[in-house]
Amino acid sequence: MSTQKKYRYFDASLVFFLFLLMISSCVTIFSAQKYAQYDENFMAKQIIWFILGILVALVIFLFDFEQISKVTPFFYGAGIALLIGILVAPESIAPYRNGAKSWFIVPGLGSIQPSEYMKIFLIMMLANITKNHYEKSSIRSFKQDLWLLAKIAAVSLTPIMLVLLQNDFGSSLVMLVITIAITFLSGVNWRIMAVLLVLVLTAVSTLVFVFIYDPDLLLTIFGTYQLNRIYSWLDPFQHAEGIGYQLKQSLLAIGSGMVDGKGFHNSNVYTPEAHSDFIFTIVAEEFGFIGASFVVILYFLIIYRMLGVGMYVRNSLFEFYICIGMVALFTFHSFQNIGMVSGLLPITGIPLLLMSYGGSSVLASMIGIGLVLNISLKKRDYLFSNDD
Numbered sequence: 001m002s003t004q005k006k007y008r009y010f011d012a013s014l015v016f017f018l019f020l021l022m023i024s025s026c027v028t029i030f031s032a033q034k035y036a037q038y039d040e041n042f043m044a045k046q047i048i049w050f051i052l053g054i055l056v057a058l059v060i061f062l063f064d065f066e067q068i069s070k071v072t073p074f075f076y077g078a079g080i081a082l083l084i085g086i087l088v089a090p091e092s093i094a095p096y097r098n099g100a101k102s103w104f105i106v107p108g109l110g111s112i113q114p115s116e117y118m119k120i121f122l123i124m125m126l127a128n129i130t131k132n133h134y135e136k137s138s139i140r141s142f143k144q145d146l147w148l149l150a151k152i153a154a155v156s157l158t159p160i161m162l163v164l165l166q167n168d169f170g171s172s173l174v175m176l177v178i179t180i181a182i183t184f185l186s187g188v189n190w191r192i193m194a195v196l197l198v199l200v201l202t203a204v205s206t207l208v209f210v211f212i213y214d215p216d217l218l219l220t221i222f223g224t225y226q227l228n229r230i231y232s233w234l235d236p237f238q239h240a241e242g243i244g245y246q247l248k249q250s251l252l253a254i255g256s257g258m259v260d261g262k263g264f265h266n267s268n269v270y271t272p273e274a275h276s277d278f279i280f281t282i283v284a285e286e287f288g289f290i291g292a293s294f295v296v297i298l299y300f301l302i303i304y305r306m307l308g309v310g311m312y313v314r315n316s317l318f319e320f321y322i323c324i325g326m327v328a329l330f331t332f333h334s335f336q337n338i339g340m341v342s343g344l345l346p347i348t349g350i351p352l353l354l355m356s357y358g359g360s361s362v363l364a365s366m367i368g369i370g371l372v373l374n375i376s377l378k379k380r381d382y383l384f385s386n387d388d
Contacts, residue, residue: 026046061377115166127325250341330353
């Protein structure tokens with residue numbers, strides 16, 4: 001007689017792909033730091049951050065999602081407090097870097113970027129309020145959908161605006177993409193979503209129109225630093241000795257790698273921040289199209305596995321929306337970072353997750369990965385199994 005039996009499932013494939021990505025990161029950072037832009041051993045520090053990130057992920061396994069759901073508002077509130085703290089802190093504690101005031105300087109630890117953690121806390125909070133909304137409102141209605149959208153807007157716009165005030169357009173854009181992804185899969189009436197889509201497209205079209213005909217008006221929204229990034233993106237070689245220098249060097253490095261690259265540690269085109277936001281240029285230059293494709297495929301597989309975990313728990317709303325948020329996070333980060341270093345998209349200062357050097361980025365990413373792997377530990381039902 002056919003029966004149904006529960007087996008504990010763990011996504012070992014996701015762990016394996018992450019392990020390959022971490023190895024790729026350490027190898028590439030080791031090669032990138034030879035340019036000595038900063039006098040630090042970034043590879044050794046990245047290994048330490050990876051170890052700490054793995055430990056944090058293991059700690060997350062100790063908690064079930066009912067407990068995680070209860071503490072989510074406290075993490076979200078702490079993230080908001082840190083973002084406000086950045087804005088009011090003196091420059092001795094929170095200095096400007098590359099036009100943005102987004103870091104706390106902690107003696108002995110280096111810098112902490114609260115916006116990286118806020119991306120994860122925002123995913124958790126959006127998942128939490130969406131789950132709670134549907135638990136309290138069993139009857140679907142147009143009014144209830146509007147109320148859910150109002151709550152989503154309140155939760156997401158607060159950190160987005162605070163990050164924009166830090167002059168960190170890239171991180172605010174990531175949070176917006178996360179919000180859009182979760183909102184579109186929240187089950188809100190499609191007519192409301194169509195109106196929102198039209199509004200977003202209108203806003204983007206308006207910004208493009210204003211940039212073409214009167215770019216100075218954009219200074220009321222964006223700073224000179226952001227506008228210069230757009231100018232350098234449109235024609236990096238015209239601004240090769242100034243604002244377009246970094247992108248020009250990146251394009252030269254990627255192009256010179258050709259199919260199979262110059263070989264490990266043989267890159268010779270200097271690109272600023274090659275160990276962090278522009279890490280992909282080292283991959284493409286030293287390992288060519290083959291190495292670059294390997295990294296892109298790794299990200300595709302990681303995103304695919306996280307999406308698979310999400311689909312498996314789609315009836316558990318809190319866990320499902322966490323997975324969707326993480327898929328949106330990794331998809332946008334990889335698409336935007338690789339696009340910007342190859343000249344397809346404007347430079348936004350978004351790192352390549354778990355490849356670029358950065359303690360805050362690594363720890364925040366591993367918190368999110370820990371949540372996804374914890375979700376994958378839920379019991380899966382199999383049909384036609386024997387009970388003995």
